[in-house]
Amino acid sequence: MSPFRFGPVAPYYRDVRFPRCFFFVFLLPLALLSACNRGAHPAQTNKPAPDFTVTDGASTVHLASYRGQVVLVNFWATWCEPCIVELPSLLELHRDQPNLVILAVSIDEDPDAYAQFIARRHVDLITVRDPSQSAAKLFHTDMWPETYVIDRKGIIRSKFVGAQDWSSPEIRAFLKTL
16 A cells, blocks of 8 residues: 555545735745846946956957947857847847947857857857856856846946847837937
C-alpha cells in the first residue's frame, strides 16, 4: 500500500479554510513584489549615464564625446534573436532621425561572426564589439537587447528591455521631447 493517499480528504480537514487575511498578509505582497519590474525605470533613470570607452581594434566609442546630443546606447549580440528582430526598426530610426546618435554595443566574442553580421545586414549604426561586456556592466545590463535613452546633458531618461519597435509613434514622440 502506498504511503500517499490520493483519495478523499480526511474528514477533520474538510472544514479547514485559510482565513481571508492570509491572502492579504502573505499572498498579495508576494504577488506585488514579483510584479515589480525595473525594466523601463531602472535605478539609473534620471541619473548621469556611466561614461565608457570601448575599443575593438576596428572602432572606438567614447560615450562622453556625444554630450550635447540625444543618444541611444543599444546592448546587443549577433546570436540574440530579439536583437535581430529589433534591428530593422532601429536602422529605420537611424535613417529617419539622423541627428539621433545610436551606439550599438555588441557583446559578441567572435570578431569574424560580428564583422560578417554587420556586412550582411548592412548595419550603418555606430557599432563596437565589447566581448568583456565592460560597458554593459556599468549599466547593470544582463539581458539582450537593452537600450538606454540618454538626453543631451548625459542623463538616462529611459531604459527599454527586449526588442522594441522603434517606429512606434509613442517611442518617436518620446524621443522628440528630449
